Amino acid sequence: xxxxxxxxxxxxxxxxxxxxxxxxxxxxxxxxxxxxxxxxxxxxxxxxxxxxxxxxxxxxxxxxxxxxxxxxxxxxxxxxxxxxxxxxxxxxxxxxxxxxxxxxxxxxxxxxxxxxxxxxxxxxxxxxxxxxxxxxxxxxxxxxxxxxxxxxxxxxxxxxxxxxxxxxxxxxxxxxxxxxxxxxxxxxxxxxxxxxxxxxxxxxxxxxxxxxxxxxxxxxxxxxxxxxxxxxxxxxxxxxxxxxxxxxxxxxxxxxxxxxxxxxxxxxxxxxxxxxxxxxxxxxxxxxxxxxxxxxxxxxxxxxxxxxxxxxxxxxxxxxxxxxxxxxxxxxxxxxxxxxxx
Numbered sequence: 111x112x113x114x115x116x117x118x119x120x121x122x123x124x125x126x127x128x129x130x131x132x133x134x135x136x137x138x139x140x141x142x143x144x145x146x147x148x149x150x151x152x153x154x155x156x157x158x159x160x161x162x163x164x165x166x167x168x169x170x171x172x173x174x175x176x177x178x179x180x181x182x183x184x185x186x187x188x189x190x191x192x193x194x195x196x197x198x199x200x201x202x203x204x205x206x207x208x209x210x211x212x213x214x215x216x217x218x219x220x221x222x223x224x225x226x227x228x229x230x231x232x233x234x235x236x237x238x239x240x241x242x243x244x245x246x247x248x249x250x251x252x253x254x255x256x257x258x259x260x261x262x263x264x265x266x267x268x269x270x271x272x273x274x275x276x277x278x279x280x281x282x283x284x285x286x287x288x289x290x291x292x293x294x295x296x297x298x299x300x301x302x303x304x305x306x307x308x309x310x311x312x313x314x315x316x317x318x319x320x321x322x323x324x325x326x327x328x329x330x331x332x333x334x335x336x337x338x339x340x341x342x343x344x345x346x347x348x349x350x351x352x353x354x355x356x357x358x359x360x361x362x363x364x365x366x367x368x369x370x371x372x373x374x375x376x377x378x379x380x381x382x383x384x385x386x387x388x389x390x391x392x393x394x395x396x397x398x399x400x401x402x403x404x405x406x407x408x409x410x411x412x413x414x415x416x417x418x419x420x421x422x423x424x425x426x427x428x429x430x431x432x433x434x435x436x437x438x439x440x441x442x443x444x445x446x447x448x449x450x451x452x
Contacts, residue, residue, distance in 0.1 A: 111273055116141065116236045116281040125243040131276045132157075132244040137164060139253045139267050141281030142176075142237040144205050144290050144306070145409070146261040147250030148275065149176070149240065152186075158219040158249060164274050167256040172222040173249040174207050174290070175229045178241040186216055186229060186247055191295045193317055200316045203233040205286055206308040209294040220249050226296055236281050252289055259343050259412040259444070262287045266413060287406035288436050293321070305436035307405065325439055345412045347376070347420045349445035353427035354452035360386045362452040363424050376420035378411045380404060383426055391418055401433040408440055 114124050131138055135157035138149045148164060150157035152175045162169050175186060180198060183190065187210035194208055212227035221227050229247075232238060241248050252260040253267045261267045264280040271278070291306030293313060300321040302310055314320055352359045364387060367375055372390035379387060381397045393411040396403035415423050427449070430438040442449065 111275060112277045114277060114279050116279055119236055119239045119243075119279060125239075128240055128243040128277060129245060132246065132248070135160065136276035137161065137274075138240060138244075138248075138277045138279070139271055139275050140237055140240045140250070140279040141234060141264070141284050142232040142250075143234040143285045144232070144288060145284055145286075146253040146264070146267045146281075147176070147237070148253040148267075148271065149244075149248040149250035151244065152220055152247040152249035153215050153217070154246075155217040155219045158217065161249065161251065162219075164271060165251065165254070165256045167251065169219070170222040171256075172224065172228065173220050173251050174292075175216065175220065175227055176237065176241055176248045176250050177229060177231050178238045180231060182247065183210075183229065186213055186227065187211060188213055193300060194295055196316050197293070197313065201308050201312075203231040203238070204308065205233070205288075205290040205306050206230060206313075207290045207292040207304075209292065209296055209303070211296055216247070226294075228292055230290055234281075234284075236279060240279065257344055259345055259409040259416075260289060262406070262409050266409075283406075285406070286402075287409060288440060291436070294324075297322075305439050307402075307433060307436065309432045309435065311432055325435070343409065343412065343440050343444040344446065345416045345420075345423065345444065347415055347423045349412075349423045349425065349441070349448065351425050351427050351441055351445045351449045352452060353449055356383075358452040359383075359426045362450070363426070364388050366422070366424055370422055373418070374420065375422045375424065376415050376418060378415065378423060378425045380426070380428065389424075391415075391420060398428070401428075401437065404428070405433060405437050408437060412444060 132151050207228040207230040209228045216227045254260050255270050262284045286307050291308040292304040294301040302323045367389045376391040377389040378393045380395050395407045
């Protein structure tokens with residue numbers, strides 16, 4: 111396995127390494143602005159299968175295809191709906207995945223057998239350097255073992271995939287920390303499938319129309335987007351979301367902390383809760399006045415709880431508007447939908 115520093119990715123030698131690795135069906139782990147991804151040639155079914163094997167990911171959980179340039183979209187999709195253009199102008203490159211009807215160049219292994227595919231152009235220069243070097247569309251789900259918290263630091267992907275992939279690119283910490291927003295454009299009214307940094311409000315303001323929200327729907331068949339059907343983002347400990355007034359939440363958490371041994375329970379909470387909570391282990395997500403900071407710290411905090419071998423993790427519910435919707439989406443899934451109302 112080769113490790114490449116992000117600042118060295120543009121060297122001729124490393125560009126050739128990436129190109130040759132992808133061409134032979136290998137795997138490359140690289141940072142995007144959202145989370146780290148584990149990438150392979152999206153047009154090579156055997157390479158795509160290696161991603162599922164490395165992650166332990168169910169094969170009916172579709173992968174997102176990443177492009178370096180918007181002009182490459184035509185080779186992957188049958189048609190581009192009119193509503194896609196203002197969204198691509200406003201949010202590409204960036205953390206927005208759009209779902210289109212796919213061409214046969216994208217094999218069924220990528221889409222879980224569906225006739226649709228999610229595509230985005232990352233804003234991360236490192237990610238686009240990887241895609242440009244590869245010379246093909248790259249499918250790249252989050253670089254974490256299936257069901258576990260996504261990777262936002264290079265050390266996370268080392269923990270999960272050291273020796274299991276061909277190349278790892280060390281880009282330090284990512285800038286956003288939550289996976290991309292996914293919007294389905296194959297229906298008459300666009301449907302939000304996964305919330306992210308590009309919020310429902312931002313999409314509606316760009317399109318000058320309302321969109322549908324399917325982020326809370328239970329999916330039994332093949333999902334159109336990652337993050338809809340299976341348990342995701344879960345640490346080893348039991349996560350409980352605590353919902354209620356500030357005073358009631360603080361009282362409940364402090365009561366629970368006293369029940370367990372100090373090294374068994376941990377609290378993940380915004381800065382506003384820190385002084386009021388008496389837990390020995392607590393992780394500060396940042397202020398509720400800066401949800402971008404909170405979002406960036408979610409997966410990092412969950413992985414810290416794993417490192418401490420915490421058995422019970424208590425997290426106050428956050429406001430679920432705008433970016434808070436994406437944060438609560440990840441936390442609720444990490445908790446297996448265990449929400450305690452106090």
